[in-house]
Amino acid sequence: MGTFKIEGGHPLSGEITPQGAKNEALQILCAVLLTAEEVTINNIPDIVDVNKLISILEDLGVKVQKKSKGSYTFKADAVNMDYLQSAQFKKDGRELRGSIMLVGPLLARFGKGYIPKPGGDKIGRRRLDTHFEGFIKLGAKFRYNKEEHFYGVEAKKLKGAYMLLDEASVTGTANIVMAAVRAEGKTTIYNAACEPYLQQLCKMLNRMGAKISGVGSNLLEIEGVTELGGTDHTMLPDMIEIGSWIGLAAMTKSELTIKNVSWDDLGQIPEVFRKLGIQLERKGEDIFIPKHTDGYKIQKYIDGSILSIADAPWPGLTPDLLSIILVMATQSKGEVLIHQKMFESRLFFVDKLIDMGAKIILCDPHRAVVIGHDFKSTLKATTMTSPDIRAGISLLIAALSAKGTSTIHNIEQIDRGYQDIDTRLRAIGAKISRV
Structure with a gap:
């Protein structure tokens, strides 16, 4: 200690x-899983939580290359989904609260996403209901292993839906947005969080080819697309x-x-x-x-x-x-x-x-x-x-x-x-x- x-x-x-903003980094880094093309991210903070997430991405098969201090390229063209069922992932994912935001992009692109009950600060109850209720409304099936505290969602195809979030959760909104950008049809998210970091995520996704409107408000509308491309992004x-x-x-x-x-x-x-x-x-x-x-x-x-x-x-x-x-x-x-x-x-x-x-x-x-x-x-x-x-x-x-x-x-x-x-x-x- x-x-x-x-x-x-x-x-x-x-x-x-x-x-660079820690809370933005955790969202942006998960978003690289939405495309097989190269994504460059600048102003990444060199802190424990962010470095843990980068390590998890590498274990998932994402090619990570450091260009300079705070600047990395990511290419998720050979993701190893079997890693999600490994003991190592169940240990690493549990140590990081931000790991929950891996689920949305994995579900959107590969049809399934798993996560152990995430850790983080011991500051009180931090429920995950908003995340999973959003995925279920998009057509995913939810399962939970009580013995291992292991969550999972699966879907052959996500379909756009209207949803009124029970709370304006920043990570919940980010996770649902990342799932909805590749869902079929239109998704409307009301009572969405609208923090600058979430706005940054939406702007990045739009540069990748997503169709998100209402950025900066609590009403987001998303027209799903079949695939996304690469981009450059600099964090606040x-x-x-x-x-x-x-x-x-x-x-x-x-x-x-x-x-x-x-x-x-x-x-x-x-x-x-x-x-x-x-x-x-x-x-x-x-x-x-x-x-x-x-x-x-x-x-x-x-x-x-x-x-x-x-x-x-x-x-x-x-x-x-x-x-x-x-x-x-x-x-x-x-x-x-x-x-x-x-x-x-x-x-x-x-x-x-x-x-x-x-x-x-x-x-x-x-x-x-x-x-x-x-x-x-x-x-x-x-x-x-x-x-x-x-x-x-x-x-x-x-x-x-x-x-x-x-x-x-x-x-x-x-x-x-x-x-x-x-x-x-x-x-x-x-x-x-x-x-």
Whole structure:
């Protein structure tokens, strides 16, 4: 189990460039299975979860060639479907939440797709019903092996259908879209997720020859095609990492420039941070964050009541940023209610922040009230264990702002989502070492 040692309390400065988007990469990489032609993907983040998925694709028989840092070509012209029944796949697929999105493209192109119950962050219940209900509506037969927790769908031919999704699941929508692009006839997906990463997937599929309309809305219409071709695709910067660096700058009173953020794809993120009192300046496609020497003050609602920050489907705030926002609020001037609606275990890392001296009231599994110190009292260094990716980066931000030397164990969780994070942080002045 890896460990970070962090000497906190030092201001940072300089420029940092966000990696390619993890959540987009997991969708885009699965989509290469839809064609036998070559697909080139750029700005792929070098992180554990993405590298695991690339390894699974190679084991499936996909020819993978690294062109340069973050740039790969994929050619799925000799897919070995027998691998899906192997013990190795049942082990590898279980270790990665994103492996569920292999099912849609495999079903569309080869008539069958299998997956073990996927793993990932232990942040609460993450059901798969939306995915499989969509496949069933397209004409697939579903089976489940309870002993092995192994899912399967099969179909001689998929046929387009109308469906109203029970939730605007991003991965569920992506999986169904990838199945529907090669189904016979028209598919209509209502209550579809419309996150920028899903828009990126749809635009890529259209370049490959798919016929998807309504991209960017919650109503997608797909005319099925018989085959798809190759394409080039460049992934967006990771909006969660961008939010992480905003939080880091605020907590450490640092002057930072976040490069090439693709402002138009950030949605409400800049405005949410402004409500928390953070000054953000747009400089082209960069975000400049000045040194918050006097701290930052949380806004109240116009009637004077306490501000509430909650997650919601796009264009609402992504749930992945609530952990970072909660940590930031511990040094704000004012109070805020954090409402994590989607996952019932994601706020359970707050006990570690309380140990560091934060004023947090955990109301229930979904809500926490944070009363800011306004930097009049700093967080205390401590020893912690990272429970998941987003809590891990939040604890790292807390440690960088705290006085003294903190230890964070189980940093493999952070490495799952953040590329070379210790090296990149040292480049802007952080005192962090990997043990």
